[in-house]
Amino acid sequence: MFTATTIAILLTMSLAIARMCIGPTIYDRVLAVNMFGTKTVLLIAVLGYLIGRPDFLDIALVYALINFIGTIAVLKFLRYGGFGDTHEMDTQDVDDKSNLSDGGPQ
Amino acid sequence: MEVANSIIVWASLLTGSLFAVIGGIGVLRLPDVYTRLHGAGITDTMGAGLILFGLAVHEGFTLITVKLVLIFIFLIITSPASSNAVANAAHSSGLRPMLDSDLKNKASSNSGARS
Amino acid sequence: MIHAASLALALAAVWLLLSGHTDFLLLGLGAASVFGVVLIALRMDVVDHEGQPVHMGLRLIAYYPWLGWEIIKANWDVARQIIDPKLPISPTLTSIKSTQRTELGQVMFANSITLTPGTVSVRVLPGEILVHALSKNGADDLVTGRMDRRVSAIEGPEPDSDIGKEPG
Numbered sequence: 001m002f003t004a005t006t007i008a009i010l011l012t013m014s015l016a017i018a019r020m021c022i023g024p025t026i027y028d029r030v031l032a033v034n035m036f037g038t039k040t041v042l043l044i045a046v047l048g049y050l051i052g053r054p055d056f057l058d059i060a061l062v063y064a065l066i067n068f069i070g071t072i073a074v075l076k077f078l079r080y081g082g083f084g085d086t087h088e089m090d091t092q093d094v095d096d097k098s099n100l101s102d103g104g105p106q
Numbered sequence: 107m108e109v110a111n112s113i114i115v116w117a118s119l120l121t122g123s124l125f126a127v128i129g130g131i132g133v134l135r136l137p138d139v140y141t142r143l144h145g146a147g148i149t150d151t152m153g154a155g156l157i158l159f160g161l162a163v164h165e166g167f168t169l170i171t172v173k174l175v176l177i178f179i180f181l182i183i184t185s186p187a188s189s190n191a192v193a194n195a196a197h198s199s200g201l202r203p204m205l206d207s208d209l210k211n212k213a214s215s216n217s218g219a220r221s
Numbered sequence: 222m223i224h225a226a227s228l229a230l231a232l233a234a235v236w237l238l239l240s241g242h243t244d245f246l247l248l249g250l251g252a253a254s255v256f257g258v259v260l261i262a263l264r265m266d267v268v269d270h271e272g273q274p275v276h277m278g279l280r281l282i283a284y285y286p287w288l289g290w291e292i293i294k295a296n297w298d299v300a301r302q303i304i305d306p307k308l309p310i311s312p313t314l315t316s317i318k319s320t321q322r323t324e325l326g327q328v329m330f331a332n333s334i335t336l337t338p339g340t341v342s343v344r345v346l347p348g349e350i351l352v353h354a355l356s357k358n359g360a361d362d363l364v365t366g367r368m369d370r371r372v373s374a375i376e377g378p379e380p381d382s383d384i385g386k387e388p389g
Contacts, residue, residue: 001115001116001119001120002119004119004120004123005119005120005122005123005157005160008123008124008126008127009123009126009157011127011130012126012127012129012130012149012153013130015127015130015131015133015134016130016133018134019133019134019142023139025139025196025201027139027192027195027196027199027201028139028142030192030195031133031139031142031143031146031192032133034146034188034192035129035130035133035146035149035150038149038150038154038181038185039126039149041154041177041181042126042153042154042157042158045157045158045161045174045177046157046161049161049164054165054170057170057173057174057177058173058239060173060177061173061176061177061180061239064177064180064181064184065180067184068180068184068187068188071188071191071192072187072188072191075188075191075192075195078195078199079195079198079199125296125300128300128303128304129300129303131303131304132299132303135303135308136303136308136310137312138312140312140341140343140353141310141312141353141355143341143353144299144338144339144340144341144355145299145303147299147335147336147337147338147339147341148296148299148300148303148338151292151296151336151338152292152293152296152300152338169238169239169241172238172239173238173239176235176238176239182336185335185336186331186332186333186335186336187332189335189341190331190332190335190341190342190343193335193341193342193343193353194343194344197343197344197351198344203312203314203353204312205312205313205314206311206312206313206357
């Protein structure tokens with residue numbers, strides 16, 4: 001039964017990858033990457049049971065943390081163009097639509 | 107007792123997997139980024155919740171169950187935060203959501219053939 | 222002070238439950254870590270009613286089962302719409318009034334909206350939340366204000382409003 005769940009999660013991950021490749025806007029890609037990350041957490045958890053090593057859950061827990069921080073960091077970078085103090089860059093991108101259709105992975 | 111336990115585990119793992127795949131299909135099938143967020147939302151709540159619940163029932167009351175619960179709590183807290191971050195970033199970059207009327211116009215102009 | 226105690230308690234619980242060891246060395250290291258983290262958090266001035274909502278107490282705990290049931294119902298709805306070959310969606314962008322008095326309450330309301338599949342909060346403004354809904358039904362359900370009243374109720378009798386003090 002863990003095998004079936006693993007296959008289902010892998011299927012979902014491949015659907016997310018497909019969206020990541022075709023996604024017309026950069027936000028589709030970020031969304032797909034985030035979803036891929038959450039599914040990775042589940043995959044690690046189920047995989048631990050599949051091969052009889054529930055210690056893998058610690059890795060899943062850490063991966064959940066990294067995935068969230070990563071998504072937020074990418075979005076912040078997209079919006080403000082930097083990771084630091086962004087108060088002075090606040091309105092830089094609001095009218096700039098050039099980053100919507102990026103045409104390829106950046 | 108043992109049988110009932112494994113039936114619950116089976117049922118929640120399979121239902122969770124089903125919801126995860128449905129959410130994945132939704133992410134691929136829905137028309138724009140705002141609607142795709144809803145598909146991702148399904149996999150994050152129902153998919154993750156049921157799969158982790160199934161694993162927790164399989165495990166019983168141990169410290170490992172606590173880790174499963176912690177993963178679940180963490181996903182439940184971060185998933186709306188990152189969804190909202192994506193939606194907010196898309197909205198403030200000027201990306202307009204595809205609304206009901208847009209969909210109807212599009213469907214009438216090319217007979218609703220969309221992948 | 223009660224917030225710092227609550228933070229220390231939560232950290233200690235996480236340490237004990239994640240490690241599962243009870244020998245003296247690991248307990249000592251855990252106590253030192255908890256002490257250090259609470260000290261740093263106090264210095265960063267992030268130990269307050271927002272990070273540790275102890276004043277909500279039982280009302281907060283009672284809210285989650287209700288939210289869970291709402292999420293299950295909404296999941297079923299959205300899943301049906303996605304697998305329907307005709308894709309019967311009607312995306313709408315609506316502005317929902319939020320009657321919470323504190324920023325924490327409003328954030329909880331916005332997160333509850335996002336957590337419920339079919340509705341995503343796009344932008345939070347003082348007194349209202351811009352919501353994108355997958356179907357008209359989902360948006361109408363939010364407009365009735367059922368969830369809004371629930372979240373306002375768990376805020377409890379707190380006199381002062383802090384909405385709008387810190388924009389952003």
